[in-house]
Amino acid sequence: xxxxxxxxxxxxxxxxxxxxxxxxxxxxxxxxxxxxxxxxxxxxxxxxxxxxxxxxxxxxxxxxxxxxxxxxxxxxxxxxxxxxxxxxxxxxxxxxxxxxxxxxxxxxxxxxxxxxxxxxxxxxxxxxxx
Amino acid sequence: xxxxxxxxxxxxxxxxxxxxxxxxxxxxxxxxxxxxxxxxxxxxxxxxxxxxxxxxxxxxxxxxxxxxxxxxxxxxxxxxxxxxxxxxxxxxxxxxxxxxxxxxxxxxxxxxxxxxxxxxxxxxxxxxxxxxxxxxxxxxxxxxxxxxxxxxxxxxxxxxxxx
Numbered sequence: 614x615x616x617x618x619x620x621x622x623x624x625x626x627x628x629x630x631x632x633x634x635x636x637x638x639x640x641x642x643x644x645x646x647x648x649x650x651x652x653x654x655x656x657x658x659x660x661x662x663x664x665x666x667x668x669x670x671x672x673x674x675x676x677x678x679x680x681x682x683x684x685x686x687x688x689x690x691x692x693x694x695x696x697x698x699x700x701x702x703x704x705x706x707x708x709x710x711x712x713x714x715x716x717x718x719x720x721x722x723x724x725x726x727x728x729x730x731x732x733x734x735x736x737x738x739x740x741x742x743x
Numbered sequence: 744x745x746x747x748x749x750x751x752x753x754x755x756x757x758x759x760x761x762x763x764x765x766x767x768x769x770x771x772x773x774x775x776x777x778x779x780x781x782x783x784x785x786x787x788x789x790x791x792x793x794x795x796x797x798x799x800x801x802x803x804x805x806x807x808x809x810x811x812x813x814x815x816x817x818x819x820x821x822x823x824x825x826x827x828x829x830x831x832x833x834x835x836x837x838x839x840x841x842x843x844x845x846x847x848x849x850x851x852x853x854x855x856x857x858x859x860x861x862x863x864x865x866x867x868x869x870x871x872x873x874x875x876x877x878x879x880x881x882x883x884x885x886x887x888x889x890x891x892x893x894x895x896x897x898x899x900x901x902x903x904x905x906x
Contacts, residue, residue: 627758655862657753657852683793685757691789 614639618646620672621718621726624706625651625665625690626680637708644715649674653686661689675699675723676714678706678730701727703734710734746816748823751832752849755780755825756790756800759849763889764823765798771820772799776808776835777827805831809838816841829866829873836880846877848886848900860903861895863888871901 624631631650639645649668653661665677665686677694679687682704694700701724703710713733717726747768752760755775764770773794780786781804794800799820803811808824812835815822826832829851836843850863857865864886866874877884878897887894895904 655853657850657854658755660853681758681793683757683761683790685754687792688757688789691792695785 614646615643616646618644618715620649620674621647621723622674622676622678622714623649623651623665623668623672624678624711625661625686626653626706627684627686628652628654630680634706634708634711638711638715641708642712642715647715647718648678648711651686653684653689658685658689661685662692665689665693669693669697669700676701676703676718676727678703678711678714680704680706699724703727703731705734707734707737709737746818746822746824748847749832749835749843749845750823750825750847750849751827751829751851752825753827753851755827756793758793759889760823760825761793761795761798764849765795767890768821768823770798770823772801772815772818772822774801774803774808774815774822774824776803776805776825776831778804781807805834808835812838813840829870833873833877836877836882842880843882845883845885848874848884849888858903860900861886864900866901874901 624634631652635645635648635650638648649672651664651668677690679690681687687704690702694702710730710733714726714730717729748764755777756773781802787802791800832846848864851865853865856867859865874884874897884897885894886900
């Protein structure tokens with residue numbers, strides 16, 4: 614972990630998926646510190662939402678990545694986004710998005726970096742015909 | 744096809760409901776019984792986000808559910824009746840015109856007044872009693888988060904069996 618890298622976004626989702634993704638980002642870029650994992654495991658709706666709110670307050674991040682577009686972490690993030698101006702949400706997150714984000718987040722605004730990461734993630738999904 | 748699943752899940756419509764159960768059951772509709780969501784267009788749009796276009800969602804209040812449950816039970820498509828609380832399901836069981844034979848406890852998560860029973864089920868005393876009341880109505884109550892998981896009997900659930 615690079616101690617000079619400040620938190621830039623929350624990665625929220627099911628089970629160990631957020632921590633696993635961040636571990637992969639760290640392995641590839643050394644910038645895992647830019648991302649904060651949040652798992653919905655064993656949490657109800659209110660606790661997921663309050664957990665995300667708490668992380669935003671503590672780390673002053675303006676971007677949330679979530680896994681499933683209709684998953685409980687995404688629904689909670691949408692509720693937080695409703696009363697948090699400037700908060701960007703990217704759903705369907707994968708490794709390609711996060712790697713792009715940790716490099717862009719220092720050069721772009723949070724919203725632009727989130728948008729750029731979403732485009733990178735979309736472009737990384739390819740069906741390769743045999 | 745009767746309603747395939749009566750589920751209690753405090754996350755309401757989410758991945759396990761739509762994908763975990765929805766795909767193997769080939770659900771045609773979900774009836775979400777929740778007074779707050781039934782009153783809020785914004786919340787309803789939120790929950791529709793995760794539902795595929797071929798799956799219809801009805802948002803109804805507890806009072807309307809008791810009135811309309813017969814209509815959903817008679818629907819020819821495969822359906823799921825979903826409540827966010829044990830109390831709402833018990834109310835439905837007591838008022839439904841046709842008897843509910845089985846209830847699935849799919850997810851009741853941590854809260855300060857609750858004790859953990861399973862990885863995905865936490866209950867307070869009132870909720871435990873409500874589940875017992877369901878059993879006294881002849882309903883088979885089991886805890887099971889996903890179709891591939893073990894279904895725990897009510898006795899095992901209340902005992903707090905390992906998961």
